[in-house]
Amino acid sequence: MLELKARLWTHGNTDELLRRAIASYREPIELERSAHCSHCGQTAAERLDTFETDNGVTIDGVPTLVCEHCGNRSWDLLLVGKLEEMVLHRPTGTKITLDEMLTL
Numbered sequence: 001m002l003e004l005k006a007r008l009w010t011h012g013n014t015d016e017l018l019r020r021a022i023a024s025y026r027e028p029i030e031l032e033r034s035a036h037c038s039h040c041g042q043t044a045a046e047r048l049d050t051f052e053t054d055n056g057v058t059i060d061g062v063p064t065l066v067c068e069h070c071g072n073r074s075w076d077l078l079l080v081g082k083l084e085e086m087v088l089h090r091p092t093g094t095k096i097t098l099d100e101m102l103t104l
């Protein structure tokens, strides 16, 4: 399928087709409805919240698992690691949304 679509839209260039596909891919974030808290083991549900990076950049709309029992929040370390990397050179105090970061 990749090569067929590449022939039709990017003169056979699969890298260019992938670049365009990734740029235009937008679906709602799938939040985990029911998981277990890593702290107390009770039920936790994922919601969108504000994440603050080590260099003081605030990112709204980041999925986090919130425990209904103890209130513990746990972040997807690979996700927030990527976000940290993407805003590394932004000044402290910058406010941005995950949505905005997806359209950069």
Ligand SMILES: [Zn+2]
Binding pocket: 037, 038, 039, 040, 041, 042, 067, 068, 069, 070, 071, 072
């Ligand atoms: Zn908990």
